[in-house]
Amino acid sequence: MPAPRDIYTVAELYDAIHWWKTNDLDFIADWATDSGGPVLELAAGTGRLGLPIAVRGLDYTGLELSPQYAARAEQKLAPFSKNAHIIQGDMRSFKLDRKFKSVFIGFNSFLHLYRDEDAALCLKSVQNHLRDDGKFLIEMFVPNPWFLNRSQDRLYEVCSFSHPDGGYCTIKESNDYDAETEINSVRWYFFRPLNPQPEQYKFDMRIYYPDTMDRLLNEAGIKILEKFGDRKGNPLNPESELQIYICGK
Numbered sequence: 001m002p003a004p005r006d007i008y009t010v011a012e013l014y015d016a017i018h019w020w021k022t023n024d025l026d027f028i029a030d031w032a033t034d035s036g037g038p039v040l041e042l043a044a045g046t047g048r049l050g051l052p053i054a055v056r057g058l059d060y061t062g063l064e065l066s067p068q069y070a071a072r073a074e075q076k077l078a079p080f081s082k083n084a085h086i087i088q089g090d091m092r093s094f095k096l097d098r099k100f101k102s103v104f105i106g107f108n109s110f111l112h113l114y115r116d117e118d119a120a121l122c123l124k125s126v127q128n129h130l131r132d133d134g135k136f137l138i139e140m141f142v143p144n145p146w147f148l149n150r151s152q153d154r155l156y157e158v159c160s161f162s163h164p165d166g167g168y169c170t171i172k173e174s175n176d177y178d179a180e181t182e183i184n185s186v187r188w189y190f191f192r193p194l195n196p197q198p199e200q201y202k203f204d205m206r207i208y209y210p211d212t213m214d215r216l217l218n219e220a221g222i223k224i225l226e227k228f229g230d231r232k233g234n235p236l237n238p239e240s241e242l243q244i245y246i247c248g249k
């Protein structure tokens with residue numbers, strides 16, 4: 001069986017898989033509008049969150065590691081090339097020679113900072129690119145012990161979508177959580193009617209608990225201005241599904 005591929009290499013597939021993911025678009029675009037441009041998004045992916053910001057005419061820059069994803073985002077943003085563009089780069093070490101009024105990292109992308117050192121480097125780069133009156137937003141899920149400690153003996157259904165190569169595809173997943181490193185290694189299996197063997201993709205996530213976020217932001221000298229447990233502005237509490245931080249210098 002072929003080795004699993006990195007999920008962040010096939011941009012068209014990412015867009016097809018995430019057809020359903022729309023519940024953060026207005027929240028992020030409204031926040032960016034209120035907070036003001038220029039806006040910088042870290043781990044911008046294929047431009048899913050960037051596009052609605054660009055449509056509003058804000059000055060938007062997206063930073064994305066995967067060349068394939070960056071190319072797809074650039075294509076989507078082409079009609080807004082006067083006010084929006086993508087830069088291929090690493091959120092742990094970027095130097096853009098300008099400062100931003102709003103910086104954000106959405107849709108769990110912070111979880112791709114696998115070690116405290118990676119998070120610290122990223123937060124330092126954010127500090128260097130944030131205006132003194134600027135705001136920095138982070139959105140990610142609150143770790144769910146049930147999800148992390150699921151049985152290794154079965155696959156769990158994730159979603160279904162129309163595959164870009166044709167036909168229907170159902171993704172099932174397994175995960176392996178290492179409580180010591182706090183890394184959750186996820187494997188996705190793509191089941192398609194005409195494929196006898198599912199294609200496999202993989203990605204890792206560092207699991208961040210709210211107390212770790214408090215510590216890392218504090219160590220980076222970034223002030224937490226507000227903390228929410230959902231996109232309606234309710235406080236973060238033990239029942240929250242999301243952790244949303246609005247930060248400043």
Ligand SMILES: C[S@@+](CC[C@H](N)C(=O)[O-])C[C@H]1O[C@@H](n2cnc3c(N)ncnc32)[C@H](O)[C@@H]1O
Binds near residue numbers: 049092108
């Ligand atoms: C869950 S996707 C989110 C993409 C996009 N923000 C969205 O909301 O659809 C995570 C993204 O983080 C990118 N990424 C992972 N590590 C990165 C790094 N060190 N620097 C920049 N981007 C990174 C991946 O390539 C991927 O596009």
